[in-house]
Amino acid sequence: MELLDVLQWRYATKKMDPARAVPQDKVDRIVEAARLAPTSSGLQPFEVIVVTNPDVRARIREVAWNQAQVTDGSHLLVFAAWDDYTAERINAMFDYTNEVRGFRNEGWENYRNMLLGSYPQRGAEVNFQHAARQAYIGFGAALIAAAAEQVDSTPMEGFQPEAVDEILGLRARGLRSVTLLPLGYRQPEGDWLVNLEKVRRPREQFVTEVR
């Protein structure tokens, strides 16, 4: 299926079939798309938590406006951004890059020092907001990957991030939840949204050309 067809096919699934589970190999490819997504300076300042445990998902549903997809889907992906860019985190990524590539590059080391001299000093909140934006690139990649696998998903911001952080113990790991992506299969008979036309602003209100 072509990418644009994939994007037309997907929709924010409101009702999933609790009897159908997404196969593990599909989940793995969806998460892999998020892992391969580009991020600013390649720092990948986020992680993905894959929740299948029913009790944990039931607790998350309680702090996510009781949205049924959280428990009716078979997997819940939680995108959690770094709470800050620290020197340790920056160095870990640059050191790992040198290890993988097997050499040190002067330009790359200068770039490391530039980041070390600016990011940690900007303050945690600025850095978290920056990291959260990067997580959205991976979030976008994952939801496209889900559709490419013919897996339904629901991009969700409607939840209490602090409560999800608490349930999953994220703050102790330096993470803050930013989005949820339940994965499953649509149950069309229970979904008011499934047969409605997808609505997007027309191209002329979305695109400007500067020739």
Place this chain on the structure above:
Amino acid sequence: MELLDVLQWRYATKKMDPARAVPQDKVDRIVEAARLAPTSSGLQPFEVIVVTNPDVRARIREVAWNQAQVTDGSHLLVFAAWDDYTAERINAMFDYTNEVRGFRNEGWENYRNMLLGSYPQRGAEVNFQHAARQAYIGFGAALIAAAAEQVDSTPMEGFQPEAVDEILGLRARGLRSVTLLPLGYRQPEGDWLVNLEKVRRPREQFVTEVR
């Protein structure tokens, strides 16, 4: 090409061939992917500016750390987020949705009123940050679409947003630039990055499973 292969193939192209232009139909499909991307409440709080004009791109390059892709590529996509969620913007999207679908839905109208009762009062900066995150979903969709078209692109945050806003007259339109995406074709002989291995944290440092 499978999505994961597309993500493996792409890289942040540092040197593009100024002699090769991306065909218009490919550019159109790349922009269309951004238009079809999901956003919070379907508000699509961003626009895409497609800059081909050489003088305008030369001016943007000056405020983008002189990065050559801005002028060596054939098209520059500027992702610009709404500077605020106003009642007018929220109503425009809900009215348009009703027009496309041909009916009014009580739940949908209640949802409109819930947004009208909360978003405009949150303050412009909170709303801009929220809109910017949505733009990153479309940005992710566009860079994946570019790769699917075998078009090279460079996701870029390294520029002065206020200066780009000024060059393109964005603030008068209620927009603020958030990312750039030059499109073109790699010129491997001039690109230090093209032959380096793509580096991503290993899966076990990126994914946690809660079973």
